[in-house]
Amino acid sequence: MTNAILLAAVLAACAILIWVVWKQQENQDDSSQEPEDARIPPLLRGINYLLSDEPDRALKELVHVAKLQTETAEVYLALGDMFRNKGEFGRAVRIHQNLLARPDLPEHLHMQAQLALAIDFQAGGLLGRALQQYKRVLDAQPGHIQALEGSLRIREQGREWEMAEEFLQRLDRVRGISSSLHHAYLLTEMARQKLAKHDEKKALALVQQAIECDPACAAAHMLLAEIDLRRNEAEAAIDSMRQLHAAAPYYLPLMIPMLLANQQAYDKFGQAFLMQYWQQTHDELLALGWIRAMHDERGADAARQLVQAMQFEPQSLPACLHLKALLGDDDALARASREWQKSQKNVACIECGVEFIDMRWQCPQCHEWGTMRPIKEKKKP
Numbered sequence: 300m301t302n303a304i305l306l307a308a309v310l311a312a313c314a315i316l317i318w319v320v321w322k323q324q325e326n327q328d329d330s331s332q333e334p335e336d337a338r339i340p341p342l343l344r345g346i347n348y349l350l351s352d353e354p355d356r357a358l359k360e361l362v363h364v365a366k367l368q369t370e371t372a373e374v375y376l377a378l379g380d381m382f383r384n385k386g387e388f389g390r391a392v393r394i395h396q397n398l399l400a401r402p403d404l405p406e407h408l409h410m411q412a413q414l415a416l417a418i419d420f421q422a423g424g425l426l427g428r429a430l431q432q433y434k435r436v437l438d439a440q441p442g443h444i445q446a447l448e449g450s451l452r453i454r455e456q457g458r459e460w461e462m463a464e465e466f467l468q469r470l471d472r473v474r475g476i477s478s479s480l481h482h483a484y485l486l487t488e489m490a491r492q493k494l495a496k497h498d499e500k501k502a503l504a505l506v507q508q509a510i511e512c513d514p515a516c517a518a519a520h521m522l523l524a525e526i527d528l529r530r531n532e533a534e535a536a537i538d539s540m541r542q543l544h545a546a547a548p549y550y551l552p553l554m555i556p557m558l559l560a561n562q563q564a565y566d567k568f569g570q571a572f573l574m575q576y577w578q579q580t581h582d583e584l585l586a587l588g589w590i591r592a593m594h595d596e597r598g599a600d601a602a603r604q605l606v607q608a609m610q611f612e613p614q615s616l617p618a619c620l621h622l623k624a625l626l627g628d629d630d631a632l633a634r635a636s637r638e639w640q641k642s643q644k645n646v647a648c649i650e651c652g653v654e655f656i657d658m659r660w661q662c663p664q665c666h667e668w669g670t671m672r673p674i675k676e677k678k679k680p
């Protein structure tokens with residue numbers, strides 16, 4: 300009985316096998332009549348290799364496809380983008396370079412491949428080559444927005460602010476808008492560079508230009524206050540800090556260490572200025588920034604005296620832990636608070652949501668300026 304079942308199973312398997320082979324033969328005969336069949340086997344093999352995570356073999360097959368058929372160029376461009384998005388920049392570059400080497404590539408696809416190659420270089424960190432590649436695109440289409448944006452980003456990354464400003468002006472002209480806040484931040488960065496080279500006069504002119512361009516640029520008010528303090532013009536510095544507070548109050552704590560470092564300015568005007576804001580707003584971030592700056596500049600006892608003078612009592616758990624980490628005795632809770640503080644993200648970008656420990660003027664993720672804000676309370680999970 301068992302043998303009979305086995306025999307039936309073997310016969311059934313043979314029948315299926317014969318049917319499959321016959322069907323395949325029939326398909327091959329049919330497809331041989333189609334003019335496009337030459338590209339199907341390598342394309343299928345390419346996709347198969349992709350699915351089995353063998354990108355190099357997939358690439359070889361798909362390069363073959365692209366050589367055979369002009370229409371596959373768009374598929375090929377998409378494939379290059381896919382490799383780039385997976386972080387495989389070398390493969391994306393190879394695909395786009397192969398495509399550009401084809402003499403029959405239509406003009407609009409040629410431009411797309413040039414741009415894609417520029418993005419590959421930029422994503423792979425080859426910024427010089429990316430800039431050259433963007434220039435090729437811009438030589439052909441001076442108003443190409445993506446190429447202008449890419450070039451602007453690279454100039455900003457390289458802290459080449461004058462060049463960045465030129466690209467921003469070109470972008471504004473193409474878009475028919477004025478990115479005044481962005482211009483103001485770039486002018487402030489130029490001023491900061493001049494100040495680092497001790498060219499105070501040019502720094503002052505640039506920072507004033509930035510404030511005229513957009514009074515909401517907090518970095519410009521802060522840098523102006525810094526220049527005022529360097530010149531020992533304490534009253535002017537306090538006035539700049541007032542402007543900073545009006546433009547963006549959450550940046551005021553960044554200014555305090557600089558103010559404390561100038562003892563004369565702090566004792567004469569700074570202390571009263573900060574106390575006035577503290578009494579008006581009871582802003583915990585201002586209080587903590589001030590206490591921390593005092594601790595770093597004049598020591599723990601001076602910081603404790605400041606806590607008393609302010610009658611500061613933390614109202615939130617994060618504020619309690621920050622204060623404990625700063626001024627607590629060397630007990631278990633203070634040690635735990637210090638550990639907590641090291642990993643604590645204090646600011647977040649309002650555009651893209653990325654979080655960081657320290658305040659910064661430009662978001663490293665979405666590249667917007669002036670979009671970082673303190674995280675007052677963590678979102679509930």
Ligand SMILES: [Zn+2]
Pocket residue numbers: 648649650651652653662663664665666667670
């Ligand atoms: Zn962002």
